[in-house]
Amino acid sequence: MxxxxxxxxxxxxxxxxxxxxxxxxxxxxxxxxxxxxxxxxxxxxxxxxxxxxxxxxxxxxxxxxxxxxxxxxxxxxxxxxxxxxxxxxxxxxxxxxxxxxxxxxxxxxxxxxxxxxxxxxxxxSVIFSPEDLEIVNEGPSVRRKLLDIVISQLSPDHYFDLQQYLKTVSQKNALLRDYDRMGQGARELLDVYNEQAADTGSRITFRRWVFSRELEKYAAEKNLSISRGEALSFKYYSNFYTFPEENDHETGTGNEDGTEPGAEGLRETGADAASAETVTAETIKKDFLLLLNSRRSKEIERGHSLYGPQYDDLLIFLNGTDLKRFGSQGQKRTAVLSIKLAETELLYRRTGRRPVxxxxxxxxxxxxxxxxxxxxxxxxxxxxxxxxxxxxxxxxxxxxxxxxxxxxxxxx
Ligand SMILES: Nc1ncnc2c1ncn2[C@@H]1O[C@H](COP(=O)(O)OP(=O)(O)OP(=O)(O)O)[C@@H](O)[C@H]1O
Ligand SMILES: [Mg+2]
Known part of the structure; x- marks a missing residue:
């Protein structure tokens, strides 16, 4: 177009x-x-x-x-x-x-x-701007936004799920703030919100994970050719679901040895990792609900939601080390350009329509x-x-x- x-x-x-x-x-x-x-x-x-x-x-x-x-x-x-x-x-x-x-x-x-x-x-459409460096340098919300914008262009359902999820979380937070004063109905209402949050939240996280794996393939290729040999890789991190470790990228590009320091310390849940093929929005939802139920009193005590896709992140690595902490300015620029080019290519390949x-x-x-x-x-x-x-x-x-x-x- x-x-x-x-x-x-x-x-x-x-x-x-x-x-x-x-x-x-x-x-x-x-x-x-x-x-x-x-x-x-x-x-x-x-x-x-x-x-x-x-x-x-x-x-x-x-x-x-x-x-x-x-x-x-x-x-x-x-x-x-x-x-x-x-x-x-x-x-x-x-x-x-x-x-x-x-x-x-x-x-x-x-x-x-x-x-x-x-x-x-x-x-x-894909926009490239000098502020794109924020993708590497700033907090997780910038990276979630990057993913959410492209995914929404590819499937508008994602946009509607995000809207619905945000609404559920704000209702749930209002309940958690006032939980003790809500009396009898509070427990049931929290169940309802948790079910809704798990439903839309699992789809959001699933789509982002699927998309980030595909994005990684193309971004790693671009990065490899601009940098003449440096390996860019991603890891989609969720605070409520443990995604399988992947040593076996289909393309063979990216992190051959699968070592990705930095991710492990963040892990909250101890669920056994499945293999990538068995992960679906449904399996994520099941684990998410279990977690929400088991951490119910912790969320009530804190007075707000502690788990969900609003805390997810896309971790970015270069040659297996954290790009934000160890990358040079030029390496970061190259990575960001590669990510944007990958986004362009994916939009085109998935739709057959030329992005602007x-x-x-x-x-x-x-x-x-x-x-x-x-x-x-x-x-x-x-x-x-x-x-x-x-x-x-x-x-x-x-x-x-x-x-x-x-x-x-x-x-x-
Ligand atoms: N709501 C508005 N009403 C009128 N003028 C506005 C409004 N919002 C921004 N501007 C004007 O638009 C101009 C900025 O436009 P823009 O960001 O497109 O600049 P630019 O040509 O890209 O500049 P640069 O080279 O610095 O990036 C400023 O002069 C600003 O005052
Ligand atoms: Mg300008």
């Missing part, structure tokens, strides 16, 4: 914009703070229904206005057209003071969606070898690139790209 046309109204610093893109390289060039990333943000908003940055929906409304619209025409795909509009209904103006008060409406191919989750998978690549200021950070690998991998996919400096771009990009000059929310 490719984005044929972008229409914005009162989005960030764009009062009104209507541009046509080409299938291939599109470059947005301009000084800092002019609105280059805002374009990528608008496109990615149509993939996941929210900003990839920290912005709340209300922050995306142009100052002085109370609503924004994004429209994308899509070529070469079953999705023809995505329109999103957001209207601020907060009394305090568009600062959104502490929350999202707006109304969002989404149309795909002219039809209104009843739920935002149904947007997932209509536009397949969004490269936010990435070439300035990459040396020649990595740039050319990125370009090779981007071949055949539509790519939107932002840069403050055209000369940073590889010559083959400059030669064939459609170039837009961005200045204060206007494009020429």
């Amino acid at each position: 490719f984005v044929d046309r972008i229409i914005l109204k009162d989005f960030r610093n764009y009062e009104a914009l209507d541009i046509g893109l080409k299938d291939g390289f599109n470059v947005f060039c301009g000084n800092n703070g002019q609105g280059k990333t805002n374009i990528l943000e608008a496109v990615f908003f149509c993939a996941i229904g929210r900003s990839f940055r920290y912005g709340k929906d209300a922050d995306l409304v142009r100052n002085g206005s109370d609503a924004f619209q994004i429209g994308l025409s899509i070529g070469d795909d079953v999705t023809d057209d995505i329109r999103i509009s957001y209207k601020n209904t907060s009394p305090s103006g568009n600062s959104g003071a502490g929350g999202n008060y707006g109304e969002k409406s989404v149309r795909v191919n002219g039809l209104y969606l009843r739920k935002l989750g149904h947007l997932m998978g209509n536009l397949l 690549l969004l490269l936010d200021d990435v070439f300035s950070e990459l040396d020649e070898g990595r740039s050319s690998l990125l370009l090779d991998s981007a071949g055949g996919f539509q790519t939107l690139i932002t840069t403050a400096n055209l000369s940073e771009l590889p010559p083959e990009v400059r030669r064939s790209a459609k170039i837009f000059f961005v200045k204060s929310g206007r494009i020429s």
Whole structure:
């Protein structure tokens, strides 16, 4: 697929914009703070229904206005057209003071969606940005988000399960906070919440585990070729389920010896590890429920949920050692680029549809070898690139790209 046309109204610093893109390289060039990333943000908003940055929906409304619209025409795909509009209904103006008060409406191919989750998978897109280093350097929530976004694009059920799970956990936490004052019904209610949490939670963890194994295969391959021989590997860690140790990767790439220090000390449960083939969402659910029941008094004592996919992590290793603690800056960059390229390849292979690549200021950070690998991998996919400096771009990009000059929310 490719984005044929972008229409914005009162989005960030764009009062009104209507541009046509080409299938291939599109470059947005301009000084800092002019609105280059805002374009990528608008496109990615149509993939996941929210900003990839920290912005709340209300922050995306142009100052002085109370609503924004994004429209994308899509070529070469079953999705023809995505329109999103957001209207601020907060009394305090568009600062959104502490929350999202707006109304969002989404149309795909002219039809209104009843739920935002149904947007997932209509536009397949991967964003590369300098902040991607957070995947290695920051806490587990960044890595869970990485997995959840791609998995939701591939199967919207994952998005709905996440929503439902979060709701259950917040209800369960409210109960645990007040458990002693809840009287007779508390025990039964906790059973209900535990059953619900185990149901959706096990599916979430199962999908992430399956996906991370597949992602590892492709990411390890990319990393091996950029680094000329360093082995990238992952381990999906859950605080309520013990996944089997895997020495036998199907591809034969990755961690041959299976030594992955760092993971063991974190383990909470003592359940016997099954072999990978026997793990299903059902087996995870069974163990999860057993654990929730056996640790019931501990959760009541602490007054909140202690187990579940909200604590899971994707551990990242290079040559068998923890990348975050021991990796160099360059090794981390390479790993992160490999992960993003793997994500792109997986989206494409699983769906047969070409994802749209969004490269936010990435070439300035990459040396020649990595740039050319990125370009090779981007071949055949539509790519939107932002840069403050055209000369940073590889010559083959400059030669064939459609170039837009961005200045204060206007494009020429
Ligand atoms: N809600 C908003 N209303 C109006 N302007 C906004 C809003 N949100 C952000 N901006 C403006 O958008 C600009 C930032 O846009 P963007 O992040 O796309 O910049 P950029 O061109 O990518 O810059 P850089 O090269 O520094 O990354 C800033 O000037 C900021 O003031
Ligand atoms: Mg930017």
